Amino acid sequence: MGVIISVVGAGIIGLTTALTLADRGHAVTVHDPDPVSGATYFAGGMLAPTAEVVYKQDPLFPLMKASASYYPDLIALTSKYSDKPTGYRTDGTLVVARDVADKTHLAELREYQEQHGMEVETLTTRQARKYESALSPAIAGAVRIAGDHQVQPRLFTQALIDACHNAGVTFTHEKIDDIDRLEADQVVVANGLGARDLVSYLDLRPVYGDVLQLRVPEHQYPLLDHVVRGFVEDRPVYLIPREDRTLTIGATTREDGRAEAQAQGVFQLLRDAIEIAPAIEECDFLEAAAGARPGTPDDLPYLGRIDERTVVSTGYFRHGILLAGLGARCGAEVVEKQAPSIDLSACDPRRHE
Amino acid sequence: MGVIISVVGAGIIGLTTALTLADRGHAVTVHDPDPVSGATYFAGGMLAPTAEVVYKQDPLFPLMKASASYYPDLIALTSKYSDKPTGYRTDGTLVVARDVADKTHLAELREYQEQHGMEVETLTTRQARKYESALSPAIAGAVRIAGDHQVQPRLFTQALIDACHNAGVTFTHEKIDDIDRLEADQVVVANGLGARDLVSYLDLRPVYGDVLQLRVPEHQYPLLDHVVRGFVEDRPVYLIPREDRTLTIGATTREDGRAEAQAQGVFQLLRDAIEIAPAIEECDFLEAAAGARPGTPDDLPYLGRIDERTVVSTGYFRHGILLAGLGARCGAEVVEKQAPSIDLSACDPRRHE
Structure with a gap:
């Protein structure tokens, strides 16, 4: 049986997580006063873990590589619920x-x-x-x-919003100031920099x-x-x-x-x-x-459970589009209290508390 | 007694001409579907005849110099009817x-x-x-x-629109395709590049x-x-x-x-x-x-009477803001069938017919 889930934030992470959870049979509501207005709107959309390596973020690389490998599934999931274009290209x-x-x-x-x-x-x-x-x-x-792929973030998020609607996700435009007030079994905090206002110890800049x-x-x-x-x-x-x-x-x-x-x-x-x-x-x-x-201080995302009801998924820095494959899949797994597909211990949201 | 005048075009030339004519007691209507959307909106607003000289447009120079000398009056006229800022500065x-x-x-x-x-x-x-x-x-x-002055075109035109309203000018948002249909004693064609559609022999690009x-x-x-x-x-x-x-x-x-x-x-x-x-x-x-x-082919404006009812005032090229002092004053003089303050023979609208 599905549970009632609130996803705070309608950027690439919130939308892909909401769609994944809706597809798994949960009752999902996304809360955002202005969807796709933050980092996602201005992102390039490269899905290029190998090219990104030049920045020498070694602990990030396995996450990027895994996320890239999940992307075809994410595109397929989007296309299952929407025929809008995503700008997905595989030209390398x-x-x-x-x-x-x-x-x-x-x-x-x-x-x-x-x-x-x-x-x-x-x-x-x-x-x-x-x-x-x-x-x-x-x-x-x-x-x-x-092997490198890309999406066009502004197209992809429009397709994601359409897919979410068709998968039964509800959207509200209210600004969430206090997650305790949300009437949900599970809450996903995925509102980018705004997460600082909801979970005080997240060290986001x-x-x-x-x-x-x-x-x-x-x-x-x-x-x-x-x-x-x-x-x-x-x-x-x-x-x-x-x-x-x-x-x-x-x-x-x-x-x-x-x-x-x-x-x-x-x-x-x-x-x-x-x-x-x-x-x-x-x-x-x-x-x-x-x-x-x-x-974040170590350029790794915050992705994990912080209490029985709350999962944090933010801090994706310059890699939010690429890491959405991982964020959506592993975020949904954490919400469902399953073992995630890849070790997320480096992403513990409490590590800078 | 004032006459009934239609001014086609609400850029810098149309607005300053309309205001000048209204101040002289005429009943003026300005026709423009989208005021201040053309060259005026993107203009710099330098009133700098001497600095412009480097382009070696000798016949243009006396017009620019005269226009700059008329500008203080034009600013004073605007301020007579509006207290909005014009961005007029005299720092040189x-x-x-x-x-x-x-x-x-x-x-x-x-x-x-x-x-x-x-x-x-x-x-x-x-x-x-x-x-x-x-x-x-x-x-x-x-x-x-x-001695060089400047205005801020986007501010100045807002002040001009306000001044026109206060001076009794009527605005209509209709697009004028045929000046013969205008019910006016006198018509001023001042709609920039759009004047090509009204007076076929104007060589505007x-x-x-x-x-x-x-x-x-x-x-x-x-x-x-x-x-x-x-x-x-x-x-x-x-x-x-x-x-x-x-x-x-x-x-x-x-x-x-x-x-x-x-x-x-x-x-x-x-x-x-x-x-x-x-x-x-x-x-x-x-x-x-x-x-x-x-x-225009010779970089000089088209400013003059083409028939008993019609005055043309366009083709001001890169100098529309500076030349508005001249366009407004001499345009009004031509409408009133007075001798213009400066010789306009080089500006004959029929010279490329």
Whole structure:
């Protein structure tokens, strides 16, 4: 028999968790005054555990790898309840070094992948430009990671909301200030940075990132087929092509408390993107915005049970879209008091109490 | 006795002309489905005839100079009917050269000004940085033009709309497709590029310009006191500080038919602005947009009578805000069949027929 569950927060984690629980036969209500208005709205949507490895977050990697492996199920679950597009693509990632110094990133990546028995393809500039003719002839080299996936977060969350409705999930637009007042058997706290107001000991901070939306002119579409991650003078930049001709360019990382896109960030992203693929100059400039990702002291999420009635699922930082596969599946398992599919001890929500 | 007048178009020209005519006792109606949505909305608002001289539009210069001299009256007229702010400022302009090659622009400017008996102050980099401490120490030199004024177009047009209402002007939101149907004694065609649809022989084309709106952080305000026009590797860029802490950066010039801001334009404006004043990196990035200015083959406006009932006033190109002083005063004079304050023969609307 299903139980009555309240999910606080309608970002990528709240929505995927709610859908998973509804599919398992529970009576789910999602509470959010403004669904998909936080970090999810501004996210890139790369599902690229291997490419992310360059940030050297070793304890995070098994979680990312597991989550990527759960993603096809999550997409299938969404499609079971909604025929809206998710922007799910499996074209893989190219990781590109702008100059010889940036090639150290590629070397680190290769080394890490060899350690983990993963397959990547090292490319010369010429080979890389066969995959992506828009890449600058001035790049120093590249690797191709065939297995990486992506979604388009703004599409995917619309599909998720539709799927939730069709799976019987109820939505309320009330702001939840006190989870004790919720009339539910189980509560999932999945409202990103807002979780600080509900569970006082969660050590969450906003990590801002500037991100741009461009549109590729019709005569140049598709400018890129793969997600391209670049390193330009040691700065990371990613270029995510979409089927609606938009191109997402991201993302800076800053903790300056400034919620608007910053001139410096916009300038840097455009400069570095144009260095990697000069034809980006020819795109329409649609939007510059900044998202606030919920960061934790050790960059690992808070995912686990904190009392008989309450499960916390937040702090996914820069990896919320990728980790939604894990968050939804393991979050649902924790709610059902089952053993999770992967060891979550590193994600204990009480570890910074 | 006043006559019944229809003004087609509620941009800067239509509004200032309507207000002038209403103040002279006429019964004025302004027709526009979407007031202040065209070139005016995206304009910088510099009232800087001397600084504009670098574009070497000799026949335009007397018009710009006359218009600038009419502006205090236009501001006073607006204030007679509205107490809303106009953003009118008289801090003057600094024209800055980024490198030694860019100093040729300053030399040309000085030469032109000497010919016309005007006063400008040549500054060393050190002197320029006394006026504006935000200027880069790497600039090659500057001139200061104390007489230049500015308005903030989005504020000024709101004040103008309020003033028009208080002066008895009627507004209708109908789109005018045929001026013959207007029940008026006199008609003023002042709807920018839209005038092509009403008077077939006007040779108007859209000239697009990318323009950015930034916001200066509180602790750095005011980042600039003067309007700063820069030349960076021969490219012009202008920085217009506003009292609401915003900073307008403009503007590219392109005739590629693309109505959205372009990635290249945004990148170029940011790069050149940061070259001139590095602290611009610290600003919030609010907006990138593109305006379509109504250009004519000779860059001169169309301002004059085309028949007993119809006066044309459009084609003000990049100078619509500055030339509104002239457009409003001389336009009203032409409507009243008086001799205009300045010779308008170069502005004959039939000259490209």
